[in-house]
Amino acid sequence: MKSRPPVPMGAPRRVDLLNCADEPIHVPGSIQPHGALIFFSAAGELEGWSENAAATLALPLEPGRPYTGLGLPDEVAELVRECLDGMSEGEAAPMVAAIVIGDAEYDCVVHAYQGRAIAEFEARELATDTVAQFAIKAHGSIDRLRRQKTVDALLETAVRQVREFTGFDRVMAYRFRADDSGDVVAEARRDDLTPYLGQRYPAGDIPPQARRLYVLNTLRMIADVTYHAVPLLGMEGSAALDMSQAVLRSVSPIHIEYLQNMGVGASMSVSIVINGRLWGLLACHHMGPKRVPYSIRMAADVLAQVIASTLQGLESRQDAELVGRAAAVRTSLVESLLLEEDPLETLVQHADGLMASTDAQALVATQYGRVVCRGIEQACGEAIVATLPEGAHELLARHCLDDWPEQARASLGKWTGMLGLPFDPPSEGWCVLLRPEQVERVAWGGKPDKSQCGPMGERLTPRGSFEAWIETVRGCAHPWEDGVLTHARMTLGELARVSNARRAQTESTRAQLLAMLGHDLRDPLHSINMAGMVLEKTDAGNKSGTLGRRIQSSSNRMQRMIGQVLDMSRIDRGLELGVALVPVDLAALVQDMVEEAQLAYPTIVYALRIDDPAVVMADGGRLGQVLSNLLSNARHHGEPNQPIEVRLRHEDGQAAIVVANAGAPIPHEIESGLFNPFKRSSLNNPRNRTGMGLGLYIAQQIVREHGGEIAYRHEAGGAGASGGRVVFTVRLPLALEE
Template structure:
């Protein structure tokens, strides 16, 4: 029969530990084919069990006690039942007590006869102690208290010198979180053991077979015998399975002579281990080991309940935050203000220490980080993202930010408005840990019992290391709640946007149809009043021309506003502005507009630099609308008394127009929204009270329909808007 090969630490990661081809010597093993014929046995079976094995011999022909034969026959009959539990029978062979454990494995039936050195009465007393331990464990309210109680109870009813509770981390390393030990032993509580101490295939076996024991680390393995061409016996569920020599050496290096481990498995995941060590050989009766296994199952159930309660509490808290957040979003015009009102609750529910909220280039921050870092974090986020962005390690960030992050490493970002680059970003601090490793975790070449090779570490004194560059991982429950929050944010933002669109559509209809006719009538009345005032004599009518001009001026301004809103409506509906292109002398058009501005506002100097005629294909009326808007903005927002500079030139096949006014640089968050409609910076602006923030929005659309572009920059302490259009021909 083939069996496990010679291994060292270079190959133990893929060592076939489930088919070692040998057993521990404190018992004997027989295995049968599905029809009940003997397929193999351990080399010590004839002497220990008093039988004469022969390949193909029916199990009933073996000189075994009737209880053993009955258990083997029952297991053969139920071999196809995957849910069938192993059958256990107590028996005596040659004056020695045995526990016979029979189970089906990979089309075969395995019968193991394990020596029992403890009397049935003592085993019963152990079982009673174990039952009391289970009751005490069920009453624990926290995971820490549960583990502390468990190691104490297991040590009491098993008699091991040291019992530890391991809890595994997401990276598969494990911490000793509870310990009960003999007073003279060095404590291991608080130490961490690297993930490599339990290779993947060992972790799989820990999950499948939750109970393992080694009675004596100095044992000499007993080989299995069988047909030379037979497949190796799968011993994943065997109680006598021989263990990896690397694992034996590892435990010997710790001074351990016997061990038992019980897995804590939750939802198919290896959550933790109860590890028992003894400084002398020790064989724990099978029934007592089963009691420890039941104890671990109760622990798993209790831990699962505690974690479920904690998750439910977090989910309830997050639901309350989401409800309040949605209400604020529907009532507040600015999502940043609405989300900011609930910053503390969001941070508490997510276990974060800082938060950023951004939309349309504006950033609101909550927590101890600089504006520069806040901008860098926002700029590192992807465009058009619709799912969470999770970062837990410094390596998860763009390389350019590694030196700028400082103490912030963890990030959970919710893209609530992809079109407007709207994000709610939660940040966690770097988790700087002073890790007490159970011995130096790296591996060194040494001369071990199996020759010169990579050998398990020999010293298990605490070896301290400072670990940096990582944050506490985002818990599954936090991520789940974040996705629910993201869905609510997106729904609320879309609902608010839909409501705004509906209101705007009603406003457009009112402006377009209900106001134009009365405004036209008022304008006509102003004209009549102006004319009659010119023909009237005396002082009575001396103010009428001025009054008429005011009426006409006001109605003209309102007509322009209505025109802007209707233009916006056409743009939003995808109808376009209906431009008709023809050759236009841009220089002549610009000079006319500047002359009008100089006459209307003689106190504002306007400088024009334009050498030659610049001909473009354009709709003259629409192009005039763009130029008027740029001149009007420069006049309204420039510093009083300082000139507006206008330059026009032909360059690289384009007409390039710069309109510049003296003034402060536009803040970054406002610059990002300059070409948005109804922007807050334009509403109720003291220098332009009648503005609605539509001018630049419409100007940009007009320029785009002319295959051009318009942009803002700040240069030489001046605000500059640049218009580029293709030259004619």
């Protein structure tokens, strides 16, 4: 049965900058013309070949014929056999042999990929002995590279050595950034060529699929950018040949056009791969066509592997030094935090070490609303703290102005880089490290504009000019390096452990204190109170009676304070205060509390008004505690010689108790924490020296356990110097009528 004729294995398609990112460059369906290619199935049967293979190799090519029946040179047949026998998971490493076909010398490279054995015959212009001399020279460069102590010196040596043994007009070392753009960091060139050193090339110059191939196949050569591709032929219905590892693979027309726009006639690129990541490239350019024999290219590839290994060693040493410095800073910081009482002051004391180990230039620390700064103005530090999210537990990194909340950007000053460590979320404790905006003048390799017309006609093409195009970049700080981020996470972990340890110790101490307050002090205070009563009654009207009253007053005040602390402890532990709900005549309760206050403070006027009767389900003792606190606050914080108004009425189907005193509005910063414990406004109030700021905190919890709410407002106008009233309203649900 006569076999079917071979058919082209890849159809050309229109490619431009709009779709080049989707171009399947690993299956181009063609090769460069300075060689020929044939490929076989895993069974060793011929599947396809390049259109020029029959004439170049002088072989009878027929689909399905075994490689042993093609009349291949013995060296080639042996390589194909070894490749097929050694195939593992469809792959085999390249093997090479120098052969002669007719009057021409070839490097035959055989490898396996995706279950196919591929034999490439690359024409060689240089004699074998000349190639050997170049290869020896290349291997002699390895020792020079290994002796370099810095990244810059290593790459400078590399470009000089590669240019020396390959003969390219220009050899550049690219180093890629985190955003995949690349900088030319070293260059060896012909004297008459325009230097590209220091220029940056955008990430779009190398699309993602090309980056993948740079990692997979670390060396690629284009012998002549003006070449006409030779199509592959294969059996009808055969899958396209994956040429990811091939040396003759045809390249993207977009890349050819890019090189032509640069004035390049031939190119070779060698990948620098570290831990599976494309770290950089050695890019070699020649102004005319140029072939570099396979063995010399492999020497360059080995050189790139030596460069990668040396770079990895240099970076590892730098990382180790950073880790050592950072560990010393963490150890010292943790030791101080365990000994010192104030975490914020401790952080400021260690600010220099923290900033040096993270390459930051300012530090802001905050906890419980307090903000301390180092290297930055207080107002700016407070503005930065205001942007921190509540309840965060993870490291927060910001790099550019766009990473910040829009409303805060105007108040940041020069600080655009932030590394936030939330070391104690319950207290909103943060350690914030800052970097300033880095105003950078970037020399791009040509203005990255797009043209509609290039060497291939009217289509969207790569930029035509590669002269340096300067752009000033603002609004971004130097990005936080991986090593710095790792150190910051470890520091955050240490700070969090210290905070948790301090919190546990505080809780233990508080529990012991509360136990003492609840048991060891209450009984003695009760005895003191009883003794005061006896003393007052025994010697009423004289000095001893007055002393007895003072003893009673002081002991009663101490008992109230102990009661408040114990109530606060129950609330903090998530326990309810415990209210026994029974029907309570609210009008009678309010009247009793006002009368009690009038007796205790006869110089103060209490204006009581009961508009509506009200019965609520309540704990009378606890509600009395709420009213007592509101009356006490009005007495201590209201304007002197002004009446305190108390009113009971119905509002929206609820009972409302209103307590008002003449006074100015409560400042906004105090209002936001009005129902928090231990308020500074209470602790420092000269008219209420014994207050701890717990009253409203406990009152709110009592009202909530009754299903009600307590609220503050200020009413303008009225008597008094302030011209307004401070009003607290307690709303409780009315009892259902039976």
